[in-house]
Amino acid sequence: MDELTIAMPKGRIFEEAYELLVGAGYDLPKELDDSRKLIVEAPNEKFRFILAKPMDVPTYVEHGVADIGIAGKDVLLEHDRDVHELLDLGISACYIATAGLPDTEMDEVTPRIATKYPAVASHYYRSKGEQVEIIELNGSIELAPLIGLSDRIVDIVSTGRTLKDNGLVEYEKIADITSRLIANPVSYRLKQQRITELVDKLREQVGR
Numbered sequence: 001m002d003e004l005t006i007a008m009p010k011g012r013i014f015e016e017a018y019e020l021l022v023g024a025g026y027d028l029p030k031e032l033d034d035s036r037k038l039i040v041e042a043p044n045e046k047f048r049f050i051l052a053k054p055m056d057v058p059t060y061v062e063h064g065v066a067d068i069g070i071a072g073k074d075v076l077l078e079h080d081r082d083v084h085e086l087l088d089l090g091i092s093a094c095y096i097a098t099a100g101l102p103d104t105e106m107d108e109v110t111p112r113i114a115t116k117y118p119a120v121a122s123h124y125y126r127s128k129g130e131q132v133e134i135i136e137l138n139g140s141i142e143l144a145p146l147i148g149l150s151d152r153i154v155d156i157v158s159t160g161r162t163l164k165d166n167g168l169v170e171y172e173k174i175a176d177i178t179s180r181l182i183a184n185p186v187s188y189r190l191k192q193q194r195i196t197e198l199v200d201k202l203r204e205q206v207g208r
């Protein structure tokens with residue numbers, strides 16, 4: 001049986017992804033969940049896990065150093081990678097939206113948009129025929145309108161708490177987000193049987 005290398009996102013998505021795999025019947029070592037190791041073997045299943053930053057998962061899969069991976073749809077929308085999207089896992093649900101200070105218009109000349117998702121934001125405003133200046137930030141995006149750096153932000157909303165606590169309001173929803181199972185196209189061809197079996201088990205688990 002071929003070994004499958006799986007790129008798992010550390011952080012928010014990890015716990016739900018781990019539970020999904022265990023729920024699907026896979027025997028995973030405890031050290032995957034409770035150690036700081038970045039490469040963990042699951043010999044009983046012939047899996048090798050690599051623990052990656054969520055944004056980097058599609059990079060490992062595109063380059064074929066991981067056969068499959070779990071990535072947020074936000075990451076897949078932002079970086080157009082050559083990977084197959086096999087299954088919507090339904091976990092880590094959130095959405096991307098525009099937000100800003102309440103009752104404010106965007107600057108008429110060059111509205112400024114702060115975001116961690118420059119491609120998603122550019123695409124969104126271009127599709128509306130609006131010309132904007134994108135300001136890329138790495139986090140704490142909600143700061144931008146509060147201190148006058150931008151008119152709007154394009155960011156993830158989950159509970160809405162961060163917007164609320166900072167006195168910001170949502171304007172438009174851009175895309176619903178969940179995590180997806182992705183595969184390297186060559187791995188998918190060469191290890192199709194193993195990957196299909198995994199997809200079927202996960203699909204059954206997702207449907208529960």
Ligand SMILES: Nc1ncnc2c1ncn2[C@@H]1O[C@H](COP(=O)(O)OP(=O)(O)OP(=O)(O)O)[C@@H](O)[C@H]1O
Nearest residue numbers: 010011012013054072073074075092093094156158
């Ligand atoms: N409230 C949320 N904020 C951000 N991402 C969320 C949220 N809810 C679900 N997600 C999903 O989790 C992924 C991000 O996970 P996480 O926050 O652990 O990574 P990160 O953004 O790289 O974090 P950091 O840079 O803070 O380490 C996103 O790609 C998205 O699909």
Ligand SMILES: O=P(O)(O)OC[C@H]1O[C@H](OP(=O)(O)OP(=O)(O)O)[C@H](O)[C@@H]1O
Nearest residue numbers: 139140141155156157158159160161162
């Ligand atoms: O709607 P909520 O449930 O409040 O979640 C949304 C917030 O969570 C994320 O930030 P994160 O916690 O990853 O911190 P960051 O600003 O450093 O990216 C996201 O960028 C929002 O700020």
